[in-house]
């Protein structure tokens with residue numbers, strides 16, 4: 001097996017393992033952990049002008065409560081839209097009445113709304129390490145997106161401690177996050 005085949009297989013196995021750890025959380029535990037993350041986000045981050053977040057899938061942290069609070073205070077919220085497998089994501093305005101439709105991966109996605117450029121991205125962490133690297137679902141979407149956004153938005157990974165690993169063995173395209181927030185606290189990787 002070549003080196004790159006080996007790391008691809010290792011990443012694939014790790015992606016599955018990370019999601020299955022979350023799927024084993026009960027509903028009450030998931031809600032409690034998400035609530036703790038929301039409180040830490042609230043006390044750590046300034047309210048953004050335009051906040052991108054993700055509609056939770058596969059038992060990802062649910063941070064919709066803080067997005068809703070920020071929207072009441074004047075923030076505009078946006079959800080990612082997959083345009084093409086090889087393209088960066090784009091972000092479409094979301095509000096409480098937005099119509100969402102499952103995209104090619106089954107992720108609820110706005111069917112209309114303004115295209116926005118976020119100054120803050122709340123990014124779910126399928127897996128992560130203390131150096132600030134994220135493991136997603138293998139599409140490379142966020143890395144491609146961050147590589148093109150100027151100025152770079154503040155990137156805040158939101159995850160559960162059960163998805164922390166020693167190292168995700170970052171590759172050259174992997175982008176480091178500015179903050180990682182879990183139920184255990186807010187961390188600035190590299191500090």
Ligand SMILES: Nc1nc2c(c(=O)[nH]1)N(C=O)[C@@H](CNc1ccc(C(=O)N[C@@H](CCC(=O)O)C(=O)O)cc1)CN2
Pocket residue numbers: 012054055056057060080081082089105107124136137138139140141142
């Ligand atoms: N809730 C949520 N929405 C999100 C993201 C996210 O991480 N979470 N994304 C963050 O970027 C984008 C979607 N990224 C995705 C990337 C891959 C797959 C997927 O199903 N991949 C296949 C395997 C592909 C492979 O290994 O090559 C799979 O899991 O079966 C799904 C979503 C945009 N929306």
Ligand SMILES: Nc1ncnc2c1ncn2[C@@H]1O[C@H](COP(=O)(O)OP(=O)(O)OP(=O)(O)O)[C@@H](O)[C@H]1O
Pocket residue numbers: 011134135136137138139140141142143144147173174
């Ligand atoms: N900046 C980039 N330009 C071109 N291709 C990229 C870039 N970033 C990532 N990719 C491609 O995407 C593939 C998957 O990347 P990776 O395994 O890091 O995905 P991921 O972060 O888990 O996915 P996602 O963000 O969609 O959840 C890489 O093998 C690479 O080919």
